[in-house]
Structures are given as structure tokens and as C-alpha cells.
Amino acid sequence: MSMKYVDEYRDAELAKRIAEEIARLSEGKPLKLMEVxxxxxxxxxxxxVEDILPPNIDLIHGPGCPVCVLPMGRIDDAIAIARMENVIFTTFGDMMRVPGSHGSLLDAKAEGADVRFVYSPLDAFKLARQYPDKQVVFFAIGFETTAPSTAVTLLRARAEGIKNFSIFCNHVTIIPAMKAILDSPDLRLDGFIGPGHVSMVIGMRPYTFVARQHHKPVVIxxxxxxxxxxxVxxxxxxxxxxRAEIENQYTRVVRPEGNVKALEAMARTMELRPFFEWRGLGFITHSALKLRSEYADWDAELRYEVPGLRVADPKSCQCGEVLKGVIKPWECKVFGTACTPETPIGTCMVSPEGACAAYFNYGRFSMASERTRLHIGPEITTHR
Structure with missing residues (x-):
């Protein structure tokens, strides 16, 4: 596809033609594809999109929402730091309402903690310059997409000798999560829709194991x-x-080698943790980043004592199963009743990237359940 304008990427007639070709190629064979x-x-x-694709293509929603995969214990740690004296705690907006075991960062703010939402770690760094008598902590979350901006900010903090700035590092890496899903006994997948923004940083090579070892195709x-x-x-x-190969549909943004400068900045400032807990997936080895020892002065985990406890999700919440792709959002027993974007029980209902929030906000759950009940075929939708 060689296109210049956004409307061209939303052409209903072209979508219908491609969907017919998908139906012809798949010959009605049930296929489960995970968009990570x-x-x-x-x-x-x-x-x-699910309504345009033939009914034998089942899109499974994976763990690619960085807000959603953070376990409750790490939220509690963040809140504990935010409540400390003399601390300005900064975070992306969608982390404000993520529930810990005793409320959220927004609740902590309402109770007097100085919690501020920022658009980037650089915004937090500017606050550290602005308030030299305060300790400014940035809650760093995200996959390899956002890790480079944290890395560049760390390099700058060290170069300028700004010591009242620190990072609570919760960056996670996509490949170990995909390995955990492929090794999971309760889910059988036929292929992956590869993450575009992550791949912009890491390139294509890291996915090779999916094709070679598991014989599944990946298309970025x-x-x-x-x-x-x-x-699809x-x-x-x-x-x-x-065939089972790694292909790149997103050639207008993703290069095979990724973003070399971004990877270099990450390598200079961060290293892999031995293991890290993911909501729904449990502990996964080498699946998250921490600051290197030479950046210990900017490491909030070393600077502050935090609870560091493993906290179980609420029993009513099935966010873990949604993240693993075992169930669809509307199959969770509290979805849309006790758990809504205004009163979230689990993380998947908070972030706009969370499957439950997306389902709820666009009313997809009612359409999906009705189609399942009535066995209605796919309908064509236009969004122009």
C-alpha cells in the first residue's frame, strides 16, 4: 500500500476486498491471531475490524498494554514513594487511576501527596530543576517504546549533575512476554500481529525465535x-x-535494524532484571529493565524504602486472563457492572490501551455478544 492520507487507510471498500481474499485463503479454517x-x-x-474480517479469524488481545501488565504490588510501591515527605511524584496520566491494594495515586493526591501528571520524563526533569529543594520522582513505565526517553533523560540528569531527580523504573520488554504466551498451555495461537511502536525501536530480528522455534508467522x-x-x-x-516468517507491514516507520541510537541510550543506562512480575503472566525472567549501577544515584528503588510486596489481584477481577488472551473482556464477570472506566477494579479498564476500556468505550462488547448469540456474519463499517 502506498498511501499519503489517513482516509486512505480507512477505505471500507478496500477493506472488504482484502477481507474476501483473507476468507478465500483461509478457507474457513479457524485461526487465532494475537495482536500484542x-x-x-x-x-x-x-x-x-473484527466485524469486517471473516468469522473464522479470531483476534486475541495480548499483553501489550504497559499500564495493564504492572502488578498491584508495584502500584503500592509507587504510592508509598508518592506519600513520602518532600517528594513530587510524577507519572503519565493513565497511571493516576490504576488501583493499588489501598486506592490509587489519584487517591493519594486527594489525601495530600504531591502527585503530578506529566507528558514525558523530561517534564519531570524540568520540575527537578524548578524545585531544587524537592525530590522529583518519575514513574517510568512502558515497553521499549518509552524506555529511550527515560534513558535520554537519565543521561541528561547525570551530565548536568541534577541529584534531586530519580526514576522508579518499571519498563518491561515485549519478547519475554511473547515467549511466556507461546509456552502457555491454555492458549494456542496461529500467528502474531507484531507491535508497531516497539518494533520501531527494537527492529525485526528479536522476533525470529517465534518463526524458527514455534513455527508461527509474525507481521509487524x-x-x-x-x-x-x-x-492479517x-x-x-x-x-x-x-511459511512462518517475520514480515514488516509497517515499512513507513519500522526499519529492520530498529532505532540504533535509542537502543544505545537504553544500553548505557539500563540492564535486564533477573525477573519481574507481570499481571496475569506471573514472574518472567529477564522481562524488565532496571537502572545500571552507575546510575544508582538516580534510582528511586535504591533511594527510598518501598513495601516490595507481592499483592494478589481482587478475586472478582479477571484482568490476568484478558491479558493472556484466554478470555475476551466481556466474558469477565464484573465487566461493565462493578468494573467500569469510572470505577475500575482491574488495570485493563483504566488505560485507553487496555482491552476492557477499549471494549467498553466503543460499545464493542454488546455487538460482539449479540453477534455470537445470533450467529450474525461480519458487517462492514465505514469510518471516514
Whole structure:
């Protein structure tokens, strides 16, 4: 596809033609494809992509929402730091309402903690310059997409000798999560829609194990409806031809080698943790980043004593199963009743990248359940 304008990526007639080709190639064979990234999940729900694809193609929503995969214990640790004297605690907006075991960062703010939302770690760093008598902590979350901005800010803090700034590092890495899903006994997948933004940083090579060891195709995809539909077509074409390769649909952004400078900045400032707990997936080895020892002066985990406890999710919440792709959001027993974006029980209902929030916000759950009940075929939706 060679396109210049966003409307071209939302052409309903072209989508329908590609969907017909997908149906022809797949011959009605049931296929489960996981879109790893929460941004893809958002596009799928918003634009009704599932309704355009043939009914034998089942899109499984993966753990690619960085807010959603943080376990409750790490939220409690963040709140504990935020409540400390003389601390300005900074975070991205969607982390404010994520529930810990005793409330959220927004609750802590309401009770007097100095919690501020920022758009980037650099914003937090500017606050440290502005308030030299305060300790400014940045709650660093995200996959490899956001880790470079944290790394660059750390390099700058060290170069300028700003010591009242620190990072509470919760960056996670996508490849170990994909390995954990592939090794999971309760889910069988036929292919992956690869994450576009993560791949912009890490490139294509890290996914090679999926094709070589597990014989599953991966197609790195963009974020418009036709990007995803074309990626599904590319996966189905590989399967129909008996191939399992790593392909790049998102060539306008993703290079095979990734972003070398971003990777260098990360390597200089961070290293892999021996293990890290993921909501729904448990402890995964080498699946998250921490600051290197030479950046200990900017490491909030070393600077502050935090509870560091493992906290179980509320029994009513099935966020873990949603993140693993074992159930769809509307199959959770509290979805849309006790758990809504205004009163979230689990993280998947908080972040706009969370599958439950996307389902709820776009009303996809009612359509999906009705279609399942009535066995209605896919309908064409236009979004222009």
C-alpha cells in the first residue's frame, strides 16, 4: 500500500476486498491471531475490524498494554514513594487511576501527596530543576517504546549533575512476554500481529525465535484499520503457503535494524532484571529493565524504602486472563457492572490501551455478544 492520507487507510471498500481474499485463503479454517499491542486493540475496537474480517479469524488481545501488565504490588510501591515527605511524584496520566491494594495515586493526591501528571520524563526533569529543594520522582513505565526517553533523560540528569531527580523504573520488554504466551498451555495461537511502536525501536530480528522455534508467522503492523487488515492477510497468506516468517507491514516507520541510537541510550543506562512480575503472566525472567549501577544515584528503588510486596489481584477481577488472551473482556464477570472506566477494579479498564476500556468505550462488547448469540456474519463499517 502506498498511501499519503489517513482516509486512505480507512477505505471500507478496500477493506472488504482484502477481507474476501483473507476468507478465500483461509478457507474457513479457524485461526487465532494475537495482536500484542494495546494500540492495535484500540484500533480494532474503534473501527470494527473484527466485524469486517471473516468469522473464522479470531483476534486475541495480548499483553501489550504497559499500564495493564504492572502488578498491584508495584502500584503500592509507587504510592508509598508518592506519600513520602518532600517528594513530587510524577507519572503519565493513565497511571493516576490504576488501583493499588489501598486506592490509587489519584487517591493519594486527594489525601495530600504531591502527585503530578506529566507528558514525558523530561517534564519531570524540568520540575527537578524548578524545585531544587524537592525530590522529583518519575514513574517510568512502558515497553521499549518509552524506555529511550527515560534513558535520554537519565543521561541528561547525570551530565548536568541534577541529584534531586530519580526514576522508579518499571519498563518491561515485549519478547519475554511473547515467549511466556507461546509456552502457555491454555492458549494456542496461529500467528502474531507484531507491535508497531516497539518494533520501531527494537527492529525485526528479536522476533525470529517465534518463526524458527514455534513455527508461527509474525507481521509487524501499523495502527490504521487497513494496516491491521493487511497484516492479517499477510499472516493468512504465510499460513496458506506453509511459511512462518517475520514480515514488516509497517515499512513507513519500522526499519529492520530498529532505532540504533535509542537502543544505545537504553544500553548505557539500563540492564535486564533477573525477573519481574507481570499481571496475569506471573514472574518472567529477564522481562524488565532496571537502572545500571552507575546510575544508582538516580534510582528511586535504591533511594527510598518501598513495601516490595507481592499483592494478589481482587478475586472478582479477571484482568490476568484478558491479558493472556484466554478470555475476551466481556466474558469477565464484573465487566461493565462493578468494573467500569469510572470505577475500575482491574488495570485493563483504566488505560485507553487496555482491552476492557477499549471494549467498553466503543460499545464493542454488546455487538460482539449479540453477534455470537445470533450467529450474525461480519458487517462492514465505514469510518471516514
Amino acid at each position: 499491542c494495546g494500540g492495535h486493540t484500540h484500533t480494532i475496537y474503534k473501527h470494527g 503492523a501499523g495502527f490504521e484499520p487497513l494496516d491491521i487488515i493487511q497484516s 492477510y499477510m499472516i493468512v497468506k504465510q499460513i496458506s503457503e506453509g
